[in-house]
Each structure stands twice: as C-alpha cells, then as structure tokens.
Amino acid sequence: MFLYILALVAVWFIYRWLKEIKRVPNKGDKYVYITGCDSGFGNKLAHHLDQLGFRVIAACYTEMGETQLKKLSSERLNTVSLDVTKSESVSKAAAFIKTLVGEKGLWAVVNNAGVSVPSGPNDWLNIEDFKSMLAVNLNGVIDVTLSVLPLIKKARGRVVNVASVFGRISPFGGPYCVSKYGVEAFNDCLRLNMAPFGVKVLCIEPGFFKTSVTDTSLVKSNLKKLWDRLPQDVQEDYGKVFLEQTLEGVDQRFGQLTDGDLMKVVGCMEHAVAAVHPRYRYSPGWDAKFFWLPMSYLPTFITDKFFLNNTPKPIKSVL
Numbered sequence: 599m600f601l602y603i604l605a606l607v608a609v610w611f612i613y614r615w616l617k618e619i620k621r622v623p624n625k626g627d628k629y630v631y632i633t634g635c636d637s638g639f640g641n642k643l644a645h646h647l648d649q650l651g652f653r654v655i656a657a658c659y660t661e662m663g664e665t666q667l668k669k670l671s672s673e674r675l676n677t678v679s680l681d682v683t684k685s686e687s688v689s690k691a692a693a694f695i696k697t698l699v700g701e702k703g704l705w706a707v708v709n710n711a712g713v714s715v716p717s718g719p720n721d722w723l724n725i726e727d728f729k730s731m732l733a734v735n736l737n738g739v740i741d742v743t744l745s746v747l748p749l750i751k752k753a754r755g756r757v758v759n760v761a762s763v764f765g766r767i768s769p770f771g772g773p774y775c776v777s778k779y780g781v782e783a784f785n786d787c788l789r790l791n792m793a794p795f796g797v798k799v800l801c802i803e804p805g806f807f808k809t810s811v812t813d814t815s816l817v818k819s820n821l822k823k824l825w826d827r828l829p830q831d832v833q834e835d836y837g838k839v840f841l842e843q844t845l846e847g848v849d850q851r852f853g854q855l856t857d858g859d860l861m862k863v864v865g866c867m868e869h870a871v872a873a874v875h876p877r878y879r880y881s882p883g884w885d886a887k888f889f890w891l892p893m894s895y896l897p898t899f900i901t902d903k904f905f906l907n908n909t910p911k912p913i914k915s916v917l
C-alpha cells in the first residue's frame with residue numbers, strides 16, 4: 599500500500615514537471631514590463647528575460663538604474679523612468695509602452711517595485727508612515743496594472759504580482775504586511791476578473807532574500823529613527839532594552855533566514871512569465887515553504903503564542 603502511494607506521488611510529480619516545463623513560443627515578439635529594475639529581483643529578472651530573448655521594458659526608479667541596466671543588456675531591452683507612487687509617471691510609462699508594443703499588446707507586467715521601511719510596532723507609527731509604504735507596495739501595484747491592462751488583454755497576457763510570505767502571515771507591525779495582504783487580495787480578484795479574457799494573474803510570495811529590502815542596516819536605522827521620535831510615555835511603555843533586543847533580533851534573524859540566491863525568486867518570476875502552464879502561486883525560499891506558509895495555516899492561538907514567546911517584550915508587558 600505504501601509503495602502504491604509512493605508511486606502515485608512520483609507519477610504526479612513527473613506529470614507536473616512535464617506540464618510545467620513547456621515555455622511559450624516567439625519570445626522575440628513578447629514585451630514584458632517590469633517595475634523596480636534598479637536592484638534586487640527586478641534587476642536580475644530584466645537581465646534574465648533579456649538573455650532568454652524577451653522584449654524587456656525595464657522600469658527604473660533612478661536614472662543611474664536605467665544607465666547601468668542598458669550598459670549590460672541587449673538592444674532589445676528598453677528602459678523607462680517610473681515612480682509608481684505618481685500617477686503621472688505611471689501614465690507616461692503606459693503611453694510609452696503603448697507606442698512600443700503596437701498591435702501585439704503587452705505580454706506581461708511584473709509588479710515588483712517595493713519598499714520595506716518604515717516598519718515597527720504599530721504604536722510607533724503614524725498614518726503618514728502607512729500611506730507612504732502603501733503608495734508604493736499596494737496603490738503602485740494597482741495603478742501600474744490598470745494602466746496597462748487593456749494592452750495585456752489584447753495580448754491575452756499575464757499579470758505577475760510580487761507579494762510576500764508576509765501577505766499570508768503577519769508577525770510584525772507596520773504597513774509592510776498590510777500592503778502585501780492587499781496585493782494578495784488584488785491579485786486574487788483580478789485573477790477571477792481576467793480569466794474570461796484569457797489573461798493569467800500569478801502571484802510570487804518569496805521568503806527572506808538578501809536584497810536592499812532586507813538590508814539590516816536600513817531596517818535597524820529605521821527602528822532607531824522611529825524610537826527617537828516616540829513620545830516619552832510610549833518609550834517608557836517599551837523601555838530602551840526592548841529597542842536593544844529588537845535590534846539584536848534583526849541581526850540574528852535576518853542572518854539566519856536571508857537566502858543569497860536571488861535566482862530562486864527570479865526563476866519563479868520567469869516561470870510565471872514564460873511557462874505555458876504557470877502556477878497561480880509561487881513560494882520561493884525554504885523559509886517560505888517550510889516555516890511561514892505552514893505557520894499561516896495554524897490556529898491563531900498557536901501562532902500568537904509562538905511569536906510572543908520569540909520576540910522581545912515591552913518593559914510594561916503583562917504577559
């Protein structure tokens with residue numbers, strides 16, 4: 599009986615592997631618009647798809663990002679300047695893309711641009727902190743998608759949204775998890791809305807990877823900055839020792855969890871863009887597969903106990 603089940607599982611994996619290995623034809627006719635190409639996953643994906651023969655439209659936040667990317671890519675790759683928080687910039691990029699793709703339409707948009715700070719306990723933050731991150735990580739994703747959706751419908755193409763495991767579980771405060779839960783929700787309803795038009799909507803939910811988003815000096819300096827501006831009564835609720843332990847925890851946890859192999863994420867993005875049968879969801883990273891996602895299915899009282907026992911406690915904690 600056991601061997602029977604093992605054989606069935608093996609057959610299932612082989613079937614899935616064969617199904618997923620096929621790639622779309624005519625890459626040279628397919629335009630792929632990627633946001634946040636200055637660094638990290640977006641930068642690597644732009645190079646990778648360019649090498650595979652796609653017509654990449656790499657949106658960069660900075661001029662330097664555009665110049666560096668152009669230097670190292672083929673003539674097929676176009677760059678465009680984009681700030682996803684500014685609708686004018688988003689519309690200007692969409693107009694440029696429309697003239698570029700013509701009647702073919704746009705094969706895919708990869709909503710990759712994102713930021714990770716300001717992040718901290720919710721009562722360390724104000725509404726402007728939330729607005730600034732949501733403007734990039736959530737409203738930016740929605741604005742960019744809507745700006746090119748007619749072109750994607752024309753090509754019966756794809757929308758690839760980069761969320762995070764923190765769109766599935768929320769172990770720390772601040773706008774990051776809020777923004778990524780929002781991306782998941784937008785992704786899921788758009789997938790249903792677009793299915794009748796032959797447009798596929800796919801979601802990438804990476805674990806911890808070594809990029810600017812997880813840069814410990816950035817995360818720690820952000821926490822210190824938030825601490826310094828706190829009113830005295832909130833500082834007294836937490837105590838300086840809370841800040842010190844949190845900063846140590848950033849070094850320790852990020853050191854343990856961050857994976858330096860960005861190709862694990864880029865490979866999933868490429869599959870979402872190029873496979874004939876892409877997956878609805880990708881969870882690159884061992885921490886995503888074996889820790890965060892299984893945790894997300896556990897009852898709240900278990901996950902709360904786990905996180906509360908494994909994070910620093912405020913000095914006035916009653917737990």
Ligand SMILES: NC(=O)c1ccc[n+]([C@@H]2O[C@H](COP(=O)([O-])OP(=O)(O)OC[C@H]3O[C@@H](n4cnc5c(N)ncnc54)[C@H](OP(=O)(O)O)[C@@H]3O)[C@@H](O)[C@H]2O)c1
Pocket residue numbers: 633634635636637638639640658659660663680681682683709710711712713734760761762763803804805806807808809810811812
């Ligand atoms: N690294 C991880 O562990 C991890 C895990 C899960 C999900 N993610 C998600 O993956 C995506 C890519 O992040 P990454 O890890 O590759 O970090 P990254 O290297 O910082 O990439 C983010 C990119 O977004 C750009 N950007 C920032 N604000 C922008 C704006 N207003 N308009 C347009 N572009 C903007 C950044 O430009 P500058 O470099 O010029 O600032 C950068 O090129 C993000 O959505 C992130 O939330 C990352």
